[in-house]
Amino acid sequence: MSYHVIDPADLDPTPDRDADRRAVGEAAGLENVALNVYTAEPGETVPLKYHYHDEQEEAFVVLDGTLHVETPEREYTATTGEVFVAEPESPHRAFVPADADAGVRVIAVGAPAVDDAHAYEADG
Numbered sequence: 001m002s003y004h005v006i007d008p009a010d011l012d013p014t015p016d017r018d019a020d021r022r023a024v025g026e027a028a029g030l031e032n033v034a035l036n037v038y039t040a041e042p043g044e045t046v047p048l049k050y051h052y053h054d055e056q057e058e059a060f061v062v063l064d065g066t067l068h069v070e071t072p073e074r075e076y077t078a079t080t081g082e083v084f085v086a087e088p089e090s091p092h093r094a095f096v097p098a099d100a101d102a103g104v105r106v107i108a109v110g111a112p113a114v115d116d117a118h119a120y121e122a123d124g
Helices: 023-028
Strands: 022-023 034-041 045-053 057-064 066-070 075-079 083-086 091-097 104-111 115-118
Touching: 022 083, 023 034, 023 057, 023 091, 034 091, 045 104, 057 075, 066 083, 066 104, 075 083
Parallel strands: none
Antiparallel strands: 022 034, 034 104, 045 091, 045 115, 057 083, 057 104, 066 075, 066 091
Protein backbone atom coordinates (compact mmCIF):
# COMPACT_ATOMS: atom_id res chain seq x y z
CA MET A 1 0.00 0.00 0.00
CA SER A 2 1.04 3.56 -0.60
CA TYR A 3 -0.42 6.91 0.39
CA HIS A 4 0.46 10.48 -0.49
CA VAL A 5 -0.31 13.96 0.77
CA ILE A 6 0.73 16.44 -1.88
CA ASP A 7 0.47 20.21 -1.79
CA PRO A 8 0.37 21.35 -5.43
CA ALA A 9 2.09 24.58 -4.36
CA ASP A 10 5.18 22.49 -3.49
CA LEU A 11 5.42 21.14 -7.05
CA ASP A 12 7.26 22.91 -9.84
CA PRO A 13 5.00 24.23 -12.59
CA THR A 14 5.13 22.31 -15.85
CA PRO A 15 7.27 24.30 -18.28
CA ASP A 16 6.01 25.59 -21.63
CA ARG A 17 2.35 25.79 -20.61
CA ASP A 18 0.02 28.75 -21.01
CA ALA A 19 -1.46 28.38 -17.52
CA ASP A 20 0.24 27.29 -14.31
CA ARG A 21 0.02 23.46 -14.24
CA ARG A 22 1.00 21.31 -11.25
CA ALA A 23 1.20 17.59 -12.12
CA VAL A 24 -0.12 15.99 -8.94
CA GLY A 25 -0.71 12.56 -10.49
CA GLU A 26 2.81 12.44 -11.82
CA ALA A 27 4.23 13.44 -8.43
CA ALA A 28 2.22 10.65 -6.78
CA GLY A 29 3.26 8.09 -9.39
CA LEU A 30 -0.30 7.48 -10.53
CA GLU A 31 -0.50 5.25 -13.60
CA ASN A 32 -4.23 5.03 -14.36
CA VAL A 33 -5.39 8.62 -13.98
CA ALA A 34 -3.92 12.00 -14.88
CA LEU A 35 -4.45 14.56 -12.12
CA ASN A 36 -3.40 18.18 -12.49
CA VAL A 37 -4.13 21.47 -10.77
CA TYR A 38 -4.30 24.53 -13.04
CA THR A 39 -4.35 28.21 -12.24
CA ALA A 40 -5.17 30.30 -15.29
CA GLU A 41 -5.31 34.06 -15.56
CA PRO A 42 -7.39 36.03 -18.08
CA GLY A 43 -6.25 35.20 -21.61
CA GLU A 44 -4.79 31.78 -20.71
CA THR A 45 -5.91 28.29 -21.80
CA VAL A 46 -6.29 25.16 -19.66
CA PRO A 47 -4.57 22.73 -20.40
CA LEU A 48 -3.91 22.64 -24.15
CA LYS A 49 -5.28 24.53 -27.08
CA TYR A 50 -8.37 23.21 -28.85
CA HIS A 51 -8.06 19.39 -28.70
CA TYR A 52 -9.76 16.04 -28.30
CA HIS A 53 -8.78 12.63 -26.93
CA ASP A 54 -9.18 9.19 -28.50
CA GLU A 55 -9.76 7.31 -25.23
CA GLN A 56 -9.33 9.69 -22.31
CA GLU A 57 -12.33 11.00 -20.42
CA GLU A 58 -11.59 14.43 -19.00
CA ALA A 59 -13.21 16.36 -16.17
CA PHE A 60 -12.48 19.87 -14.91
CA VAL A 61 -13.53 20.57 -11.31
CA VAL A 62 -13.73 24.33 -10.79
CA LEU A 63 -12.28 25.24 -7.39
CA ASP A 64 -12.51 29.00 -7.84
CA GLY A 65 -13.67 31.29 -10.63
CA THR A 66 -15.35 30.61 -13.95
CA LEU A 67 -13.99 28.23 -16.58
CA HIS A 68 -15.08 28.76 -20.18
CA VAL A 69 -15.03 25.79 -22.55
CA GLU A 70 -15.39 26.17 -26.30
CA THR A 71 -16.80 23.22 -28.24
CA PRO A 72 -17.84 22.96 -31.90
CA GLU A 73 -21.49 23.48 -30.92
CA ARG A 74 -21.32 26.16 -28.21
CA GLU A 75 -19.40 27.69 -25.33
CA TYR A 76 -20.01 26.34 -21.81
CA THR A 77 -19.22 27.96 -18.49
CA ALA A 78 -18.58 26.12 -15.24
CA THR A 79 -18.36 28.11 -12.02
CA THR A 80 -17.01 27.39 -8.55
CA GLY A 81 -18.17 23.94 -7.43
CA GLU A 82 -19.24 22.80 -10.90
CA VAL A 83 -17.62 20.19 -13.15
CA PHE A 84 -17.22 20.26 -16.94
CA VAL A 85 -16.85 16.80 -18.50
CA ALA A 86 -15.58 15.95 -22.00
CA GLU A 87 -16.03 12.42 -23.28
CA PRO A 88 -13.53 10.85 -25.68
CA GLU A 89 -13.55 12.30 -29.22
CA SER A 90 -15.26 15.49 -27.95
CA PRO A 91 -13.27 18.58 -29.03
CA HIS A 92 -12.89 21.28 -26.42
CA ARG A 93 -10.79 24.27 -25.39
CA ALA A 94 -10.89 25.33 -21.75
CA PHE A 95 -9.84 28.92 -21.10
CA VAL A 96 -10.30 32.20 -19.25
CA PRO A 97 -11.38 35.01 -21.59
CA ALA A 98 -8.91 37.88 -21.94
CA ASP A 99 -11.53 40.34 -20.68
CA ALA A 100 -12.43 38.29 -17.57
CA ASP A 101 -12.28 40.05 -14.20
CA ALA A 102 -10.44 37.14 -12.54
CA GLY A 103 -8.67 33.87 -13.20
CA VAL A 104 -9.73 30.32 -12.45
CA ARG A 105 -8.35 27.40 -10.44
CA VAL A 106 -9.34 23.90 -11.53
CA ILE A 107 -8.50 20.27 -10.92
CA ALA A 108 -8.24 18.40 -14.21
CA VAL A 109 -8.75 14.63 -14.12
CA GLY A 110 -8.21 12.38 -17.11
CA ALA A 111 -8.57 8.62 -17.39
CA PRO A 112 -7.02 6.51 -18.58
CA ALA A 113 -3.71 8.32 -18.18
CA VAL A 114 -2.73 8.17 -21.84
CA ASP A 115 -1.14 10.78 -24.07
CA ASP A 116 -3.80 10.68 -26.77
CA ALA A 117 -4.59 14.38 -27.25
CA HIS A 118 -4.92 15.64 -30.81
CA ALA A 119 -5.18 19.21 -32.03
CA TYR A 120 -8.61 20.13 -33.31
CA GLU A 121 -9.19 22.70 -36.03
CA ALA A 122 -12.51 24.44 -35.40
CA ASP A 123 -13.11 24.99 -39.11
CA GLY A 124 -13.04 21.29 -39.89
